[in-house]
Structures are given as C-alpha cells and as structure tokens.
Amino acid sequence: MARRAQPLSAAPGIIATVCVAVLILGALAAVFWRAETGSGLGPADWQAVRFTVVQAGLSAGVSVLLALPVARALARRRFPGRAALIALMGAPFILPVIVAVLGLLAVFGRSGWISLGLGLVGLPPLRIYGLHGVVLAHVFFNLPLATRLILQGWQEIPAERFRLAAQLGAGPAAIWRLLEWPMLRRTAPGALAVIFAICLTSFAVALTLGGGPRATTVELAIYQAFRFDFDLTRAALLSVLQIALTGAAAALALRAAMGEGFGVGLDRAIRRWDAQGWTLKLRDWLAIGLAALFLLLPLAAIAAEGAAGLFALPASVWWAALNSLLIAAGSTAILLLIALPMAVAVALMRHPGWVEGAGLLGMAVSPLVIGTGAFIVIYPLADPAALALPVTALVNALMALPFGLRILVPRARAVIGDFGRLALSLNMGRRAFVRLVLWPRMRPQIGFAAGLAAALSMGDLGVIALFADQEVATLPLQIYRLMGAYRMEAAAGAALLLLALSVLVFWLFDRGGRRHAEA
Amino acid sequence: MLRLEGVQIRSGDFTLRADWQVETGARVAVIGPSGAGKTTLLEAIAGFRDLAAGRIFWDGRDISRDAPGARPIAMLFQDGNLFPHLSVAQNAGLGLCPDLRLTPAQWGQVRQALARVGLEGLEMRRPAELSGGQQSRAALARVLLQGKPLLLLDEPFAALGPALKLEMLDLVAELAEESGATLMMISHDPADARRIADQAVLVADGEAVTPQPVSALLDTPPPALRAYLGEG
8 A cells, every 4th residue: 555645635625525425425315315206397398408409509609609700819819908809708707697797788778878779769668588698698708718719729729730730821721631630529519518517507697688488498487486486395396407408408518628718828920821711811800899789888888887886876875785795705614624624635645536526516516405305304493584694605715615725726736746845845734834835836826826716706696595584685786776776876886886886806716816926 | 875675666657676775975977868768767866756666775765655745856857947036046045945045144145156156246036048058067066955865857958059068068077076966867878978977877778877987888789779779
C-alpha cells in the first residue's frame, strides 16, 4: 500500500463532499418519497414536458445556428474592440435573468422599440409572450455561450494548418471542408447538448415570458403546483419528471465533453490569409454587428428605462436589495467553504472521481427540484417562509458549485503539484501551508469563483419564489412582483439597480482576488 | 552516516534496489542513464516515496517512516525551489521556521545567510525579480538555514548556463564543507561529478550500486555506464 506524503489533508473536502451529496440526494429522496402517494399526471403535465423539450431544443438549435457565422467572423477578423466584444459574450453568465427579460421586453415587447418602429409604418406590434418569447430570451443568453464554445474550437485549429492551407492556395470553400467542418462536427454537438441542458431547467424566463397552459415548463409547473394549488404531491411528481429530464440531458452534455466556455486565450486572433473577398467581409461584419446589437440593445434599454425609475424606487425594493446582498454573501461563503476543501481533496486524491461527481450533482438537478425536496423536509418541522433566505443561499451555493470547482480544481492541482514537495521537505504544517502557499497562490481563482457565486446568487429567481411569502423578497422576486403589478417604471429602475449590484459584487470579489496577486 | 539496508523502491513494474552506506561528510554523485531511477532514489531517501522493502538509517536511527520534513534532510528539486509570491528573505526564512513566525534575531540570521550566498540587499525582492543564478543562491541560503546534515540535489542547476552551474556547484561544495554536511547530487555531466564529488553511485538496471571513488568509476566504467557516457 503506497502512502504518499501530502502537505494537506483531504478529510475536510471529503466531509464537504458527503454534506453536498446528503443535501442533494436527501432532497431527491424526499421528492421520490412524496411522489409515491401521487395519483399520476394529467395531460397538462405532459404538455409541460413537451413544451420544455421543444423550447430547449429550439433554443439550443437557434443559438448554435446563429453562433456559427458569428464565431466564424470573430475567428477570421481582427478589429479594435474584438477582445471587449468577446469579454461581453461572457457577461450573460452573471446577468440576472429578470434584468435581461425586462431589457428584451423594452426592445421586442408590445410597446418596445421595435414595435414602435413597426407602428410608424403601419404594422402591428410584436408579440413576445409564449414560445417565441421564451426562445428569444434563451437565445439572448446562450448565443454568446455558443459563440464562445465554437470560437474556442476555431482557435484550437493550429495556426500552422491555416498557414499550410494558405500556402496551398486554399480558398474559403476548401478551408471549410479541410479544417472548419471537421472542427464543427466535434464542437457543435457539445454546444447543443450544453445549451439544451441549461434551457431544460429554465424557470425565470418561462415565469415571465411563458405561462398559460401552452407555454409552461416543468420547472414552472412545479412552482404553480406549489403557489396556486399547494399540491406538494403533484410538485413532487413533476420533480421526478424534471430529474429524469435534467439527469439525461446532463449525462448527454458531459458525454459531449468540451471546453469550459469562459476559458482564456479567446482574444488571440490567428492570422488568416483566406476570406479576403468583399462579400465574405461584408457577411462577417454583418454577423458581428448584428450579434453585438442583439446583445447590447436590451442592456442599453435597461439603462435607458431604468435610469428614470432609479430615483423613485419604493422602499420595498431597497429592503429586497438588502436581502439579496445578504443571500449573495451567505451563498458565497457557503460555496467557498464547500468548494475549496473539495478542490483540495480532488487535487490530493488518487481517485477523486466521486468527489468530482458529487460536485456535478448540482448540474443534474434543478433548483426548484431541490427546493421542493427541501420544502417537503422542512414543512412538517418549521415555517418554510421563515427559512426562505438561508435555504435560498444554500441552494444557490449548490448550483454554483460545479462552476466553482471548474475554476478552483485546476489551480489547486497546480499549487499542490508545484509546491507540495517543497513544503513537505520544509516541514511546513497544514495551517502554514494554507496561509503561506495555498491562499496566496489561489487568491485570483478564489476571487473569480466567489464573484461568480455572488453574482449568480444576486440574480437568482428560483427557490426564493417557492419559499417566500408576501413579507420577504429578494430583488429579482421584487422586480417580478412589480412587473405583475404593471409598475414597469419601478421594475426597470429596480432592474438597473440589480444589474449594477450584480456587476459590482462580481467585480469586487474578482478584483479583490487579483489585487497584488503574483503571476 | 547514511545507511540503506536492503532498500527496494517500486514504481509500477519498476523496482530499484540499494544496499550500502555513505560516511558523514562524503560528497556523492549519483550517475546513470535517464529513467534509471536516480530521482526515484533521492525521493525515497527524502521521504517522498515509500519503501517496498528495507530501511533507511541516519546515524543509526531508522528514518524510513518519518515524514519528509522530519528527516535530517534538505533537498533541492529540479525546479520549484522557491515560492514565487514570497520575498527572498521569506523564502530563506522558511528554512528556520516553516510557518514564517520568526523572531527579530532569526531575521538577523536570515540576513546573514543571504549575505553568505551573495544576496545582500536583495532581501525584499521576489524570485521573479532575480536572475537564475540569484534564485539558486536564495534556495541555497534556505538550505543553509535549515541546517540539515544531509543535502540532496536533484539537478537544481540544470537550467543554468555551464559557467553559472559550476559556480553554483562550487558554492554548494563550500557550504557543505563549512557545515560538515553530507552531499548527494544527481549528475548528468561526468565533469561535474569529478569536480565536486569524491564518490559516485551508479544507478542502472534496477540497482543503485555501492558508492565507489569517482575517478575509479569514471575511468573504468562498467558496461551500463559506458553505454550511457558513449565510447571515446
């Protein structure tokens, strides 16, 4: 039996892993237990399943299809602002869904900018609610993700291949056949699977832009079973359906294993000699311009419409903002307490598969399913509304865990691999190793992970909707309530506040991690 | 005195055997083809690999089960001998106290050690702000402060130019001389071995052979070593 000397212990990470597994699997067990007594699902429930799959499939297909020309253009054009545009494509990750929805409404809604334009030439306004609205919002979020994933594939084609192709005099068509199509056959299915999986668990988008029997996702149906009928058994049955859907989709997405999408090096432009014809240039600039416009217009709309409401926000909005900040802080603290020890354990262990697997559980279950499970467990014991904030913080942390581990594990591996032996040979204790080596070497990654966790939690509209009563709200939930009361100006102002706070907490953590950090 | 008693180190299908001893104060070069297990041997002595069989003694005490930091050993690796985010003084100070809670008197010792290796005035620099040779000197200052009686070198100067490498090896020999430390160093260059070692261990064909005088080994090399060094 080989015992390797190690500068740290894997035990805290293993304990954290067990806690995560118990929490998630415990919630699932509660759901299954409660679902057993159920009488079965009605046609409306199967309609929800059908809608969920259709909208996720459409969203993934449209996102990837539109991303192809954009990624291709970004791959072969160099221009000032290219790096900024690619960075902007990472932003939807921390953009609160409700903010984006308000922005999209302002542009594409019934009384939005485009409808106003259509009205000027005598055409009827756009209708955004329903399937196409849901798909539109999902494309808004996932077109950038698909673009980044596919662009990564383009960047991974070695520069030498393009040089060789140029030397052979290969035109755009030949390059497509020789280099680009084989690459896309590898990357596009992965992008499709990831986006499909993400859209399956869509709640906030369906809540705001869908609804009604024809546009209800399973996630939304769970919420409605709670809020409208208080039918825990039906919520549990729907949760079982959702578990099957997301579990299958997550397995599919993992099989189509791929890069992480917010990876580094995307701002490197490879010198290209092909595609110099003016029609191709025009097409590329059109793709880049339209994509930028599609992403920037809704954000601009939020800024424009929100600025007016920002100075007349009701007090309830400020209280909700405070709650959101508290939840974000708690969620970030929980994430770091779980993810850091887990990352260390993965770096130390020879067979860390099950720790990594437990970390990915958050991807295979949806927030509302965990929320349902938590509700079933808590309801007989305490008032769920009283626990709304801590439960939300905890679930948000579990949802951020897969991303946190993706950021922390590679760095933890590198730090322990590079400096573990040296620390051991110096007889450095575990505490000293954490203080003198691990913390300073991992600070940028810890800051980035904390920033993501905080921003995701700030913008989350999911579990809180299950647990909250009229007394308590987070900022996204408060915005939703304002929208429901048709107080659009206050909603827009609150959305601008939420956007600013989300970006601010991300920036503070990320910046704090990088400050004075050594390369 | 370092004694390896029936030592076997296993790594996958590969086994390395060693059964010999080295007198205190000796300077031993470890020679052999790439992949023969030179680093493996040093790592086992330093405690980074478990023994499949046998025991390791220092001055009669069995150290085979001690943690690396508890052994009477300081080791310099091929790379990563300094923490890039700590200053030169902090890196050296780790040799005195691995949690860096040093008394003012100890910081004085650190300054002295840095002066001894020629780094006076560079105490507050980060490793990235030093030349390759200065980085090696900083690591040597820490070794000096560790004050361990056995020093293992796994080619820490391999990335330096030839002249700088010799300068460092001479400094190591000097420091070992001053402190009376025993030195074991992996070497790819017979000239290095002749320059500062008095004995040599040949590692080849799954065995680390009993140390012999350097000149005897290099002047009449056994077949495995001859193949490695090349004819003529």
